[in-house]
Amino acid sequence: xxxxxxxxxxxxxxxxxxxxxxxxxxxxxxxxxxxxxxxxxxxxxxxxxxxxxxxxxxxxxxxxxxxxxxxxxxxxxxxxxxxxxxxxxxxxxxxxxxxxxxxxxxxxxxxxxxxxxxxxxxxxxxxxxxxxxxxxxxxxxxxxxxxxxxxxxxxxxxxxxxxxxxxxxxxxxxxxxxxxxxxxxxxxxxxxxxxxxxxxxxxxxxxx
Amino acid sequence: xxxxxxxxxxxxxxxxxxxxxxxxxxxxxxxxxxxxxxxxxxxxxxxxxxxxxxxxxxxxxxxxxxxxxxxxxxxxxxxxxxxxxxxxxxxxxxxxxxxxxxxxxxxxxxxxxxxxxxxxxxxxxxxxxxxxxxxxxxxxxxxxxxxxxxxxxxxxxxxxxxxxxxxxxxxxxxxxxxxxxxxxxxxxxxxxxxxxxxxxxxxxxxxx
DNA sequence: GTCTATAGATAGATAGAC
DNA sequence: GTCTATCTATCTATAGAC
Numbered sequence: 148x149x150x151x152x153x154x155x156x157x158x159x160x161x162x163x164x165x166x167x168x169x170x171x172x173x174x175x176x177x178x179x180x181x182x183x184x185x186x187x188x189x190x191x192x193x194x195x196x197x198x199x200x201x202x203x204x205x206x207x208x209x210x211x212x213x214x215x216x217x218x219x220x221x222x223x224x225x226x227x228x229x230x231x232x233x234x235x236x237x238x239x240x241x242x243x244x245x246x247x248x249x250x251x252x253x254x255x256x257x258x259x260x261x262x263x264x265x266x267x268x269x270x271x272x273x274x275x276x277x278x279x280x281x282x283x284x285x286x287x288x289x290x291x292x293x294x295x296x297x298x299x300x301x302x303x304x305x306x307x308x309x310x311x312x313x314x315x316x317x318x319x320x321x322x323x324x325x326x327x328x329x330x331x332x333x334x335x336x337x338x339x340x341x342x343x344x345x346x347x348x349x350x351x352x353x354x355x
Numbered sequence: 356x357x358x359x360x361x362x363x364x365x366x367x368x369x370x371x372x373x374x375x376x377x378x379x380x381x382x383x384x385x386x387x388x389x390x391x392x393x394x395x396x397x398x399x400x401x402x403x404x405x406x407x408x409x410x411x412x413x414x415x416x417x418x419x420x421x422x423x424x425x426x427x428x429x430x431x432x433x434x435x436x437x438x439x440x441x442x443x444x445x446x447x448x449x450x451x452x453x454x455x456x457x458x459x460x461x462x463x464x465x466x467x468x469x470x471x472x473x474x475x476x477x478x479x480x481x482x483x484x485x486x487x488x489x490x491x492x493x494x495x496x497x498x499x500x501x502x503x504x505x506x507x508x509x510x511x512x513x514x515x516x517x518x519x520x521x522x523x524x525x526x527x528x529x530x531x532x533x534x535x536x537x538x539x540x541x542x543x544x545x546x547x548x549x550x551x552x553x554x555x556x557x558x559x560x561x562x563x
Numbered sequence: 564g565t566c567t568a569t570a571g572a573t574a575g576a577t578a579g580a581c
Numbered sequence: 582g583t584c585t586a587t588c589t590a591t592c593t594a595t596a597g598a599c
Contacts (some may be wrong), residue, residue, distance in 0.1 A: 564599105565598105565599090566597100566598080566599075567596105567597095567598080567599105568595105568596085568597090568598100569594105569595085569596085570593105570594085570595080570596095571592100571593095571594095571595105572591100572592075572593085572594105573590100573591080573592070573593100574589100574590075574591065574592075575588105575589095575590090575591100576587105576588085576589095576590105577586105577587085577588080577589105578585105578586085578587085578588095579584100579585095579586095580583105580584080580585085580586100581582105581583090581584075581585105
């Protein structure tokens with residue numbers, strides 16, 4: 148899917164993407180005008196149409212790129228291992244990845260309703276793929292008894308909400324290091340699925 | 356704080372509120388025009404200004420009313436009891452209350468950035484009050500050893516994200532009853548804070 | 564590839580009649 | 582309390598010059 152027409156001029160599609168991410172995150176897609184976008188990269192509004200068909204395509208591009216990169220990053224991270232280990236790996240991966248991309252995450256979760264039907268379908272499909280990764284780990288743990296999962300679908304949705312919620316309060320340079328935040332969330336989620344974790348160092352001890 | 360000028364005509368502030376909630380939830384505050392709002396209640400746009408100073412005041416009204424009612428509902432529900440019992444009560448209260456008000460919850464979480472500074476300050480203060488309820492329960496449980504809380508602030512934010520996340524997937528008439536959903540979330544959250552819960556009936560058994 | 568100019572639609576909000 | 586009419590500003594998107 149061609150998402151831009153390509154360019155070698157001084158403003159680039161990449162620059163527009165970067166600035167739109169910030170503008171959409173701060174003000175919301177509907178509240179940001181093409182003139183604002185253009186001004187942020189130092190051109191007139193009409194120049195934007197050299198790079199994107201219209202405003203909607205910028206949004207689709209941002210969300211699609213975010214989800215595709217997220218899925219690729221997990222592909223590079225995943226291992227064959229026990230369900231509890233895989234769950235911990237997923238938790239730490241999700242927090243580490245999302246905490247570094249606050250604008251991408253914010254826009255991806257807030258602007259789903261700003262997508263027109265075609266784009267919505269594309270993004271929803273990618274989101275379901277990501278949800279399925281966690282759901283499969285939980286299902287495997289439920290099947291072999293290594294996790295205590297009441298309902299894999301509900302648990303997957305609940306865990307994803309909890310993990311992604313980090314972005315609502317985390318501010319770089321705050322009281323807690325990113326590693327410490329990973330530890331705290333890993334301990335809470337693992338315990339919620341029946342894995343016993345000590346409270347001192349969050350080391351996995353045993354499971355029910 | 357006077358939020359409307361009052362009326363005894365056939366369109367009322369209450370009707371505008373109700374319709375705006377749906378419109379804002381579906382389309383986003385910025386994407387909804389005063390003309391759309393007016394049309395939804397069957398009047399011309401200028402008539403809306405009899406009930407609200409401007410568009411922004413409608414949003415502030417909706418969010419403020421939601422948070423105030425939520426806090427009042429908890430005041431009516433809360434009891435003096437042990438931290439684990441209070442935590443379970445809070446979990447079930449939050450899910451029960453939020454699952455019945457999907458539009459209020461959605462708008463309250465999505466449109467914070469659409470608030471101008473004064474309104475934002477008001478709503479943020481109410482939100483912090485609600486967060487503090489859960490944080491206090493966790494702090495009490497951490498102090499008396501009845502809960503295994505790594506970090507009360509982080510745990511409170513994580514639990515609230517998880518619980519409120521129900522609204523992203525729950526649809527009335529789906530596979531699970533509201534009671535069952537309460538049970539599943541209660542079990543997950545209690546376990547995440549070190550309370551041992553059986554997986555069969557989610558009955559509280561003991562705590563670490 | 565970027566500009567100016569502009570089309571055509573729509574926005575929030577107000578004035579004044581009834 | 583609601584209407585019509587309108588002000589002023591802004592919007593997305595396009596046409597055509599350079």
